[in-house]
Amino acid sequence: xxxxxxxxxxxxxxxxxxxxxxxxxxxxxxxxxxxxxxxxxxxxxxxxxxxxxxxxxxxxxxxxxxxxxxxxxxxxxxxxxxxxxxxxxxxxxxxxxxxxxxxxxxxxxxxxxxxxxxxxxxxxxxxxxxxxxxxxxxxxxxxxxxxxxxxxxxxxxxxxxxxxxxxxxxxxxxxxxxxxxxxxxxxxxxxxxxxxxxxxxxxxxxxxxxxxxxxxxxxxxxxxxxxxxxxxxxxxxxxxxxxxxxxxxxxxxxxxxxxxxxxxxxxxxxxxxxxxxxxxxxxxxxxxxxxx
Numbered sequence: 001x002x003x004x005x006x007x008x009x010x011x012x013x014x015x016x017x018x019x020x021x022x023x024x025x026x027x028x029x030x031x032x033x034x035x036x037x038x039x040x041x042x043x044x045x046x047x048x049x050x051x052x053x054x055x056x057x058x059x060x061x062x063x064x065x066x067x068x069x070x071x072x073x074x075x076x077x078x079x080x081x082x083x084x085x086x087x088x089x090x091x092x093x094x095x096x097x098x099x100x101x102x103x104x105x106x107x108x109x110x111x112x113x114x115x116x117x118x119x120x121x122x123x124x125x126x127x128x129x130x131x132x133x134x135x136x137x138x139x140x141x142x143x144x145x146x147x148x149x150x151x152x153x154x155x156x157x158x159x160x161x162x163x164x165x166x167x168x169x170x171x172x173x174x175x176x177x178x179x180x181x182x183x184x185x186x187x188x189x190x191x192x193x194x195x196x197x198x199x200x201x202x203x204x205x206x207x208x209x210x211x212x213x214x215x216x217x218x219x220x221x222x223x224x225x226x227x228x229x230x231x232x233x234x235x236x237x238x239x240x241x242x243x244x245x246x247x248x249x250x251x252x253x254x255x256x257x258x259x260x261x262x263x264x265x266x267x268x269x270x271x272x273x274x275x276x277x278x279x280x281x282x283x284x285x286x287x288x289x290x291x292x
Contacts, residue, residue: 071098072100075106089140109137114213118169139163154187165177181202186199193227194223196224233258257270265289268288269287
């Protein structure tokens with residue numbers, strides 16, 4: 001965070017900058033904190049389907065994560081997605097800025113308490129609270145819709161992801177190891193405007209030498225409501241396993257809004273409130289997507 005700026009001033013400036021860039025460039029993003037994981041909307045128009053989607057988004061999180069030091073993370077991915085009839089394949093390249101003492105590391109797109117993976121100082125201690133920026137870990141995410149909703153049957157989606165260790169571990173921007181993950185998502189219209197959904201996943205976390213990071217399970221449960229045919233607002237609860245034994249699981253609630261401005265252009269925003277020491281105190285994201 002720039003010196004002399006409060007968190008509110010910093011994030012307000014970030015939102016203004018991102019909105020300007022979105023209007024000028026019409027770059028796209030899923031709008032999720034990690035693009036490629038959102039549910040398939042039921043408001044898609046019929047007709048010829050686009051083949052590609054491009055995007056840009058930003059997620060800002062701040063909190064102490066159960067430590068004595070504040071960590072601020074700005075995660076700004078750009079994405080390119082190939083759309084198919086029954087799924088999609090997404091390539092995500094983020095730029096990451098982390099202000100911390102290295103007690104928190106970005107793991108597969110999420111800031112998680114790891115206890116310090118950075119290179120120690122010559123005295124053998126972790127660095128002080130400093131700001132590091134650079135390219136994050138490259139993500140390849142694939143999704144396939146096994147079943148479309150019919151009667152009592154919800155829509156069923158399976159997913160897989162691979163994380164390439166392109167982020168600099170010594171600066172706390174990643175673990176420096178490969179990760180692989182799988183997931184299952186269910187979505188069901190309860191009424192013409194109310195939709196329920198749940199996702200479960202499991203990530204095989206790479207093991208940096210000298211550290212005992214464990215694999216991570218995760219899940220979320222939520223409800224969404226179409227206030228207008230083109231506006232969906234969702235609220236859901238998320239929990240994941242802490243990657244270090246003895247640390248508290250990250251748990252939070254997330255409020256998200258998605259507006260389909262035109263058939264192929266969408267805007268997204270969200271707000272997160274942490275419920276445990278494993279999660280940030282607060283987080284927020286904004287983004288846009290464009291299909292063609």
